Amino acid sequence: MSDASGRIHPRLRPVFDTLLAAPRPQGTLYWLTRDSSRPDKARPDILRSMALGELDISHAAFEAMPDHRAVRYLRDLLAGVGVLAPYHPGLERITPWLRGILAWVPKQHADLIERFARWQLLRRLRLLGGQDKITRGSEQNARAVILSTVRFLAWLET
Numbered sequence: 001m002s003d004a005s006g007r008i009h010p011r012l013r014p015v016f017d018t019l020l021a022a023p024r025p026q027g028t029l030y031w032l033t034r035d036s037s038r039p040d041k042a043r044p045d046i047l048r049s050m051a052l053g054e055l056d057i058s059h060a061a062f063e064a065m066p067d068h069r070a071v072r073y074l075r076d077l078l079a080g081v082g083v084l085a086p087y088h089p090g091l092e093r094i095t096p097w098l099r100g101i102l103a104w105v106p107k108q109h110a111d112l113i114e115r116f117a118r119w120q121l122l123r124r125l126r127l128l129g130g131q132d133k134i135t136r137g138s139e140q141n142a143r144a145v146i147l148s149t150v151r152f153l154a155w156l157e158t
Helices: 010-020 025-033 042-053 059-063 070-081 091-102 107-130 136-157
Strands: none
Touching: 010 025, 010 042, 010 070, 025 042, 042 070, 070 091, 070 107, 091 107, 091 136, 107 136
């Protein structure tokens, strides 16, 4: 988490302090030093790249990364200690999930579903999130509506 000068990057100081204060130091040490060659184990590399300025310390940087549990954990950690702005993880993860679904749908259907999801479902979820009223059920319902729409349009084609 240190920059080129060897000092802890100022924006990453809360992460450093949190890891230092962990109740099980051996777990933190293991977490920081385990194999980073696989994308799902890349936490130390992400922190290092952020400290060196090679990667922005932002939600956008995490959105551009593969959707792996370790990457989600690190993003949640940075948001939890105040390095990143608070966000609603479930809501933020629907967009990449939707992109994955739409990749398998015929283009004419994908365009229609994407517009419907953006203007009807995601807009409603963002409004609920802004009022801190979003629930796991509302996220699951949005996903279910999208999948039902995909199935319905596929049925119409048969």
